[in-house]
Amino acid sequence: MDSSKTSRRDVLFSAAASALIGVAARAASPAPVAATAPADAAGAFALPPLPYADNALDPVISAHTIGFHYGKHHKAYVDNLNKAVAGTPFADMGLSQIITSTYGKADQTALYNNAAQAWNHTFYWNSLRKGGGGEPPAALRQKIEADFGSVENCKKELAAAAAGQFGSGWAWLVQDGGKLLVTKTANADSPLIKGQRPLLTIDVWEHAYYLDYQNLRASYVAAVLDKLINWGFAADNLG
Ligand SMILES: [Fe+2]
Numbered sequence: 001m002d003s004s005k006t007s008r009r010d011v012l013f014s015a016a017a018s019a020l021i022g023v024a025a026r027a028a029s030p031a032p033v034a035a036t037a038p039a040d041a042a043g044a045f046a047l048p049p050l051p052y053a054d055n056a057l058d059p060v061i062s063a064h065t066i067g068f069h070y071g072k073h074h075k076a077y078v079d080n081l082n083k084a085v086a087g088t089p090f091a092d093m094g095l096s097q098i099i100t101s102t103y104g105k106a107d108q109t110a111l112y113n114n115a116a117q118a119w120n121h122t123f124y125w126n127s128l129r130k131g132g133g134g135e136p137p138a139a140l141r142q143k144i145e146a147d148f149g150s151v152e153n154c155k156k157e158l159a160a161a162a163a164g165q166f167g168s169g170w171a172w173l174v175q176d177g178g179k180l181l182v183t184k185t186a187n188a189d190s191p192l193i194k195g196q197r198p199l200l201t202i203d204v205w206e207h208a209y210y211l212d213y214q215n216l217r218a219s220y221v222a223a224v225l226d227k228l229i230n231w232g233f234a235a236d237n238l239g
Contacts, residue, residue, distance in 0.1 A: 044082055044086075044091060045078055045095070047075050047078045050066070052129065056129075057128060057228055060212075060223045060228050061208075061209075061212060061224075062211065064211055065208070065209070065211045065212050068207065069203075069208060070121075070125070073207050074117075074121040077117040077121065081111070081115050081118050084110050084114055085115075088111075090102070095118060095119045096192055098111065099112065099116050099119060099192050100192055100193060104193075113188040114188075116188035119190060120188065120203070123198060123200075124208075126230065127201050127202070127230050128224065128228040128230055129228065129230040129232075129233070130228075131227075132227060132228040132230050133226045133228060133229055135151065135231070136231035136234065137231060137232055137235040139235055139238065140199075140231060140234055143238070147180040154180075157182035158171050158202065158221070158225060159218070159221050159222060160182075161183065161184040162184070162202050162204045162217065162218075163217060164184065165184040165204050166186075167187075168187050168204070168206070169185050169187060170184065170185045170189075170190075170204060171183075171201065171221070172184065172198055172199075172200070172201045172202075173198075173200045173201075173234060174197055174199060175196065175197040175238060176194075176197070180199070181196070184204075198237065199233075200233060200237070202224055202225075202229075204217060204221070208220070
């Protein structure tokens with residue numbers, strides 16, 4: 001990985017969030033000097049380290065699940081992204097620019113899907129923490145109460161979005177203009193393509209929960225919301 005290039009990348013949403021987000025942080029915007037640099041070779045995008053040990057989320061999410069989800073699925077998205085981007089003009093872009101530049105383009109579907117999944121997964125790991133759940137920080141709680149009535153209602157909307165996503169996808173808390181919204185996306189899709197600002201996400205692809213919960217997606221989502229959701233990360237991402 002070209003660390004000098006990475007150092008020129010702009011941050012994503014906030015310094016704190018960017019520090020956590022790792023490779024997603026380099027995705028914010030094109031580096032102003034990168035256009036004159038050689039295209040990244042394969043391996044230009046790194047799989048960022050998990051922000052915790054692989055057993056930190058146990059028993060809500062087991063180390064077994066993390067081993068496959070992070071070590072196999074997330075890694076595969078990053079590896080495939082690097083293959084798809086090598087030697088193309090997209091090699092000089094950050095992840096979020098690749099996502100918004102390739103969305104809806106039939107000849108760029110593989111690149112879009114792998115870039116979006118690389119971004120989404122890094123964001124997901126940071127949306128969870130050991131000992132999470134509980135009450136959001138005051139600034140976020142006030143916004144949640146203004147837009148949802150209560151934290152409990154916000155959690156209910158997130159749970160409903162997660163349960164209501166038919167097939168694979170993601171449930172999100174986003175900021176859209178000045179307002180907080182819960183939304184869901186299918187497959188690899190990201191709120192970035194709608195101009196929304198993600199605050200946190202829950203992965204509802206079966207690979208996120210099947211080893212621990214089998215088909216009981218609602219049980220996985222309820223446990224994540226009560227015990228793992230990282231409200232502090234969401235607060236850091238507020239615009
Ligand atoms: Fe996933």
